[in-house]
Amino acid sequence: MGIVDIAASPSPGPVAGLPARALAVMRRRLEAERERWVLWLPVLLGSGIALYFELPVEPPQWVGVAIVGLGVLLAWSAMAGMPVRPLALAVIAFGAGFGVATWRTAQMAAPVLARAYGPAAVEGRVVEVTLLPGGRRLVLDDVVLRGLRREETPARVRVSLTRGGGERLATGDRITLVAALSPPPGPAAPGAFDFQRFAWFARIGAVGYAVGRPTIIQAGQPSGIIMWIDELRRRLSARLVAVLPGDAGALAAALVAGDQSGISKDTMQAMRDSGLAHLLSISGLHISFAALLVMGLVRYGLAAVPRLALRYPIKKWAALAGVLGALFYTMLAGAPVPAQRSFLMLAIVLLAVLTDRTALTMRLVCWAAVVILLLLPESLVGASFQLSFAAVVGLVAAWEAWRPWQVRREAGQAPTFPGRVGGYVAASLFTTLVASIATAGFSAYHFNRLSLVGILANLLAVPLTGIWVMPWGLAALLLLPFGGEALALVPMGWGIDAIMWVAREAASWPAAATMTPAMPGASLWLLTLGGLWLCLWRTSWRWWGLAPVALAMALGPLHRPPDILVSGDARLVGVRTADGGMLLSSGRIERFTGESWVRRAGVEQAGLWPVGTESADGRLRCDALGCIYRRDGRRIAIVSKVDALVDDCDAVDMILSLVPVRRRCPAVRQVVDRFDIWRNGAHAVWLQDDGDLRIESTRQARGERPWVPKPETRPRPAETGNDRRGSPGRREERPRRNQNLR
Incomplete structure (x- = not known):
């Protein structure tokens, strides 16, 4: 049944036309690829998940079940003789993805802080401690916030310790501290990274910072395997940093325990610009070394006992030990998506060893993706999932195409040492090139940056990591219980220093990395x-x-960047210059938001607004009351003080006010004020070539989803009849706009 039956049907006649002939060609192509159909299972599953996250409203939970039911009906039709079995399976996979995403969202629901809280006392249990370059960051659960009912209190809060005091904290401790909390922030601009969605699936309902040192109410012990491993990771990172201070220890913690939080900003930027940032993500290289080390120790240890080696399948025992060792290492690293994918693929390979079967490489990727998408559907929309699977799918596909040529080339030739070395160098260069090409587009989309020297840097750093750094890192893990980790960490540090030197040298080359504007x-x-x-x-x-x-x-x-951007708290505004650059209203306020805007604009850095004058391109002119932005004969008033409305209401095409507008401006085409920003989040404005204005907010871009907070309904002053137009007598007393702005 299925495509075979369709392809075997009589060919269309001449009157059928081009569409029918194209369909027949497609059927023959599909039949020739029959053994590869199963590889599209995670694609169909992911398509259902992707559609769910693209919807502007939250769908009912029965929709996914209904789609799966439709697929089952189609499968029943196939059993009755209709050639629709492949379509039925596709619909079932699509519906399963849609349904599991809907179910997962409902399962992760937790209270989110409605408004700013504190500074006030916050009490909770420490479930995660992360080392930062400037301190520590805590995640607390079982939270108590005075003045809030239990159903209003977030399940988890994330607090940064800005004044120290976290050195003695351990996972499981119950603490109290004075902190200022706020709801998780929304995207910096429409289409930017959605931290609120990330926080929803982590059940984090508030974020903030401590204004004092924490006090331990009750020392506790980690409860459950997850908290125990988190505490083990924290202690491991602390001991690594104690032996290797500075960035060397922070990179060691990233390579061994998956903790990148201690790496300085400059070093991380150098790793990114040189194309070496992937080395810091626990993935195939790290997981494979952990499994191979455990397998080698177990197998060679058992082989030293002849009675065991001759009577029992020690190879299979070693494979099982390798799976358990890789699982522990994956959990120790915090189980990021690349590590999950690598572990699942490795587990399937070793399972094939246990069952005396040969694993199929691309199918490994397929089933690893299926498992991750079913367990963590939200990971699909993250950069980690996309980059990880893009790299491994590209590498496996390239290996499948290259392997037959290599077999023919090496047939009948005895390998020589120079040939092995040359082959290794060629393979390293080839895999680096393939991985760089496979991930380039996704890197540009998510990070707006492309490394142009990654191939050369990886050619030096990847072998150094695999041959020197990781073996010493795993040796440090074995020596850790005996207090002898320094014996392995010191030579490991030599290799890390060499990697950092490669990263900094490559990043310092002219045009080492290029910025790319945000993509649609x-x-x-x-x-x-x-x-x-x-x-x-x-x-x-x-x-x-x-x-x-x-x-x-x-x-x-x-895809043209917006001409004007305003942050969700109306404290920062950015405008686009004539040469594609950006000017910001402040270089100190909302620095994270400003950096996000600059990166998405595809520029290295932004300038500051002119004070009492105009910008170099003449587009922006400012005075004490606000600014006027001009482009193609249109004028937008950026109002920072309400007195500017006296003149702007009659002289501009749009008003973007950082304060509430308490008067009507009938001559203005669009008015966006502080209330609109408060309700709908960050705004972006485009001045269209046809003379129209396009305005988009983050709420419009995301829709009404569970992780998008619903603002309190607070009426606008104009809606209550409070229309303050200003009398002629008072107008003369108010400050007037600079005449040059008109």
Whole structure:
């Protein structure tokens, strides 16, 4: 049944036309790729998850079940003789993805702080301690906030210790501290990273900072395996940093325990610009070394006992030990998505050893993706999942294409030492090139930055990591219980210093990395579809995937950044200059938001607004009451004081007010004031070529979803009849706008 039955049906006649002939060609192509159909299972599953996260409203939970039910009906029709079995399976997989995402969102629901709280006393149990370059960051559960009912209190809060005092804290301690909390912040701009969605799935309902040192109410012990491993990771990181201070210890903690929080900003930027940041993410290289070390110790240890080696399958015992060792190391690293993927693939390979079967490489990736998507559907929309699977799918596809050529080349030739060395260098260069190409588009989409020297830097750093750094790191883990970790960490530090030298040298080269403006959401869809089409199929039609990839990259330069941006708290405003740069209203307020805007604009750094004068391009002119932004004959007033409205209400096309507008401006086409920003979050404004104004808020971009907070309904002053137009007598007494702004 299925495609075979369709393909076997009589061919369409001449009158059927081009569509029918194209459909027949598609059927024959699909039949030739029959063994690869299963690889599209996680793609269909992920498509259902992706559609769920793209919806502007939260769907009912029965929708996913209904889609799966439709697929079951189609499968029943296939049993009755209708050739729709492949379609039925596709619908079931799609519905399962949609349904599991809906269910997961409902399961992770927890109270979110409605408004700013404190500074006031916060009590809770420490469930996570993260080392930062300037202190520590805590995650507390079982939280008590005085003045809030239990149903209003967040399940978890995240607090940064800005004044020290966290050195003695351990997971499980119950503490109290004075902190200022606020709801998780929304995106810095429409389309930017959604921290509120991330916090929802972590059940974090408030974030903030401590204004004093924490006090331990009751020393506790980690409860449960997760908290125990978190505490073990914290202690491990502390001991690594104690032996290797500074960035060397922070990088050691990242490589061994997956803790990147202690790395300084400059070093992390150098790692990114040189294309070496992937070394800090616990993934295939690290998990494989952990498993191989455990397997080697167990197998060679058992082989030293002849009675065991001759009577029992010690190879399978070693494989089982390798799985358990890799599982422990994955959990020790915090189980990030790349580590989960690597562990699942490794576990399937070793399971094949246990069952005396051969594993199929691309199917490893397939089933690893299925498991992760079913357990953590929200990981699909994260950069970690996309980059990790893009790299491994590209590498496996390249290996599948390259392997037959290598076998033919090496047939009948005895390997020599120079040949082995040359082969290793060539393989390192080839894999680095493939991984860089496979992840380039996703890196540009998520981080607005591309490394141009990554191949050379990786050619030096990857072998150094695998041959020198990681073996010493695993040796340090074995010596840790005996207090002898310094014996391994010191030589490990030599290798880390060399890696940092490579990163800094490569990052210092001219044009080592280039900034890329924000890309539209369609680019991500096209990149994914084109890349999967190129990698999952094996016949010649796989090259059709280059078309959507090229289109995705072409859409980037065509996607114009907004002309004006205002933050969700109305404290920061940015405007676009004539040369594509950006000017910010402040260099100290909302620094994270400003950095996000600059990165998404594709520029290295922003300038500051002119004070009492105009910008170099003449677009922006400011005085004490606000600014006027001009472009193509249109004028937008950026009002910082209400007195500016006296003149601006009659002289501009749009008012963007950082204060409430308490008067009507009938001559103005659009008015966005502090109340609009408060209700709908950060705003972006585009001055269209056709003379129109396009305004988008983060609420409009995200829709009404569970993680998008619903603001309190507070009436606008104008809606209550409080229309303060100002009498002629009072107007003369108010400050007037600088005449040059008119």
